[in-house]
Amino acid sequence: MEIVHYMARIRLEEGGVVRAVLDMCSALAARGHSVTLLTFDSTDVPDDWADGNPQVITLAAPTGVLPGLGSANSAVVRDVFARADVVHLHVPWDLACRPLARLALAAGVPYFISIHGMLDDWCMAQKRLKKRVYLAMGGRRLLERARAVHCTAQAEADQSSRWFPRGRTAVVPLIFDLAEYQQLPGPQIARRRFAAQMGDDGEPVVLFVSRLHPKKRLDVLIEAAARLRDRGLACRFLIAGTGEPDYEQQLRGLVEQRDLGDRVHFVGFVSGSEKLSLYEAADVFVLPTFQENWGFVLVESLACGTPVITTRAVDIWPELQSSGGAVIVDATPDATAAAIAELLGDRERLDAMGPKGRAWVLDNLNIDRVLDSYEQLYRQAPS
Template sequence: MRITHFLTRFNLADGGVVRAVLDMSALLASRQHDVTVLTCDDTDIPEAWKQGSPGMPRVVRVAPPSRPLGLFSPAQLADLDLHLTGADVLHLHACWTTANNQLARSAQRHRTPYILSVHGMLDDWCMSQKTLKKKVYLALGGRRTLEEASLVHCTATAELEQSRKWYPRGRGTVVPLIFDLDPYRSLPGADLADAAYGPAGTGDLEPSLPTVLFLSRIHLKKGVDVLIDAAAELKRRGIACRTIIAGTGDAPYEAEMRARISALGLKNDVRMIGLVTGATKVSLYQRAAVLAIPTSQENFGFVFPESLACRTPVVTTRGVDIWPELEASGGAIIADRTPSAFADAIASILADPQKQQAMGERGRAWVLEHLDPDSIAQRFEVMYAEARSTGSTSSPSTSGTNS
């Protein structure tokens, strides 16, 4: 099958959408599909793809949209049309990319079905932010793109239930994201993290203390402030631990969180260590006793299966679209988004090493069984085949029903 993905930027600092598109493209290409990736920024696309290595996705880098509001010019669209010709399906990503509306219309002219993955952007919390701007965007073409898509792809039932109100005449479907298990099949142990961040490294890790890990973007919605306050509560209770905040964000917000840590007298208890990637990230999960992310909203959230795959229990909130699945795995506690609730959940794990170990084992077993990449890839193949059979529509009135 000839599958073309479009995502404007491939920069891993942008978050999980980039990781999702990279992983699904790589796996589908390995299953003998002809995968093309269209983008304006190929910063974090693997070099082997850019070099055209056999069996890898093909990368086509195009100039950024030259018109205001992130729109391509007619000449740019004519060039993009060349890459849509012959595609069996066009897969668009993210709701608020204005160029997606243009590519959707181009696909319709070529009678190429298209799928739009919304990546949690229509969740209730997200839609409560900048609501007027988003409603205007939907009214001016965004809803049409959703409703005329062959399928609107959601990663969890909870996401579909929240998003469908915004495209009532569209067709929704649920397929989990492809999660690359290869780095987690043979775990490296905690030594890499200790070498980088322990006493011989930056000194942020204290091996004699259990580690509470936050690994995500430093952003208001992620609840970094809630976790810092939970760390203060744990300290008041006399529970010894070291909280590690791994990730980056806007400099002013990072500075605000550092000031909060200082004001609460937590400089020795909470450390911000920046972005961690690769094998060192896997090792850091293994060093941690628990991953704690008090997020307001998260779509699939790769950090959660990553942590569980490393046998590290998770504490998070119902703001995560896959929270029912995480809770059912036996490896996660779903808590209210308050400092006291997070302190309670974290303390319950730290106080009981047997519970921590059992949760870790159950979580890893669940990931290996339910997020097997080949099984998920088959579901993507079924989704693409369904898109080809139903096609996209040129009128919202014939776009089917949301199911």
């Protein structure tokens, strides 16, 4: 099949959606499909794509007060769509998606759109007026004219479908490339790299890896760290990720206010084997989020054999809980602190959870099984 994906910016620092798009394109190409990725920013396209499948087409930056696709790109897109069997768009709020959808339909090509949790209840409560105006002015039509709106979990479909009542949903998990998790690098890389933050006294390590964004509720984790300190539980907290400088400074200020400078450490953006090693070096991974669609970092942690603590605000929380490698709590400092203390205080349970979570990921997110679902979805949508 000739499959075209569109994602505005390919920058891994922007989170799991970018990782999902890259993995999807790579896996489909490895299956023998001809894959093209349209983007305005190809910064983090993998080096091994240089052979041309997936092919990357970097579009000219649109201009104007309300930039969408930009007239300069229309001819390029028409040429690509003329050869396509399927178009797959990502992110419903992207202003380029509507003109891309129109061009796909004009070419007689069905399109799908992945919403990546952005129509979940929490997300729709943020900037409510702006989002409702966008839906009324064409966003709903974009969703309802799609061959299907792709959701990664049933919980996402249940929350989102009311915003496109005449549309169709398809629930398929994201593709998670397991190749680098088959042979893990081991914890020593991280222990050497972050020796100062982890210390040499054997204290347990609690890890957070994600964008530094208010919805991730890092303030909850920091307050939980203060409660654990006050209870006399010694552990180190490593926060890996970047975000808006003002918000990061706000978090650092909270750490200072709570006198946690010797316990809570910001280590910046991590990737590759260093990130996997950091997961392995941690005793438990915590994401006290207010909203998460698929939660790549949670799956990454489980794949590395590290148990996770998170909330029901993650769309795949039932699956995580059933894996045996996760504990689900309320997004409060008290609940988070209690869960951390309970796990760190029961080493036998903690040691059993890691292998269970890893086995669940390797079995249930087997790339061939998930790819079968995407191929079936696409083949039900002949142009």
